[in-house]
Amino acid sequence: QKEVEQNSGPLSVPEGAIASLNCTYSDRGSQSFFWYRQYSGKSPELIMFIYSNGDKEDGRFTAQLNKASQYVSLLIRDSQPSDSATYLCAVKGGSYIPTFGRGTSLIVHP
Amino acid sequence: ETGVTQTPRHLVMGMTNKKSLKCEQHLGHNAMYWYKQSAKKPLELMFVYNFKEQTENNSVPSRFSPECPNSSHLFLHLHTLQPEDSALYLCASSQDRITLYEQYFGPGTRLTVT
Numbered sequence: 001q002k003e004v005e006q007n008s009g010p011l012s013v014p015e016g017a018i019a020s021l022n023c024t025y026s027d028r029g030s031q032s033f034f035w036y037r038q039y040s041g042k043s044p045e046l047i048m049f050i051y052s053n054g055d056k057e058d059g060r061f062t063a064q065l066n067k068a069s070q071y072v073s074l075l076i077r078d079s080q081p082s083d084s085a086t087y088l089c090a091v092k093g094g095s096y097i098p099t100f101g102r103g104t105s106l107i108v109h110p
Numbered sequence: 111e112t113g114v115t116q117t118p119r120h121l122v123m124g125m126t127n128k129k130s131l132k133c134e135q136h137l138g139h140n141a142m143y144w145y146k147q148s149a150k151k152p153l154e155l156m157f158v159y160n161f162k163e164q165t166e167n168n169s170v171p172s173r174f175s176p177e178c179p180n181s182s183h184l185f186l187h188l189h190t191l192q193p194e195d196s197a198l199y200l201c202a203s204s205q206d207r208i209t210l211y212e213q214y215f216g217p218g219t220r221l222t223v224t
Binding site: 044046088095098101102103 | 153213
């Protein structure tokens with residue numbers, strides 16, 4: 001059974017710090033990896049996706065993928081209180097069905 | 111607003127009721143999805159429609175019946191549900207079933223089964 005594991009948190013970081021969110025997955029055939037942000041009471045919003053090993057940067061967000069270690073992470077630089085949300089990791093293999101993790105709750109305190 | 115709307119936003123139904131959830135997207139997308147989000151469980155894909163054809167059924171019980179009359183509309187018909195079916199039901203769309211990275215979610219329907 002394909003599994004995606006995330007620490008549920010909460011991860012608490014001070015404003016301006018780097019928040020590091022981690023995700024591991026079990027299916028070595030996984031091909032694409034996604035990070036969603038979900039504010040309380042709202043629907044998920046895709047913020048990053050990555051297909052290749054290495055880093056992908058978009059503004060304050062950096063996704064890091066290491067397929068050998070079956071590990072994907074999301075770094076948020078200069079964290080803001082508005083970044084406080086649950087971050088969902090999703091992994092997709094050859095099928096069109098993504099597998100989601102349970103999410104990590106991030107709290108950025110002033 | 112993401113361009114994906116869902117109605118109703120909240121629904122309370124008994125186990126013997128029949129109800130339907132509606133989703134509409136105004137993005138010109140060809141793929142639509144139903145997801146289930148339960149408390150303390152991962153987001154779970156239920157159904158995928160691509161160009162009005164159902165392409166994925168993720169082992170969903172038959173008490174959930176999807177319908178996609180056209181690429182802009184998606185329904186989820188509910189009957190004889192169980193209390194454990196209480197959850198947030200999310201609709202999403204993307205250009206096609208491959209471009210998951212351009213997937214947009216609707217606001218969801220909060221369903222409570224009594």
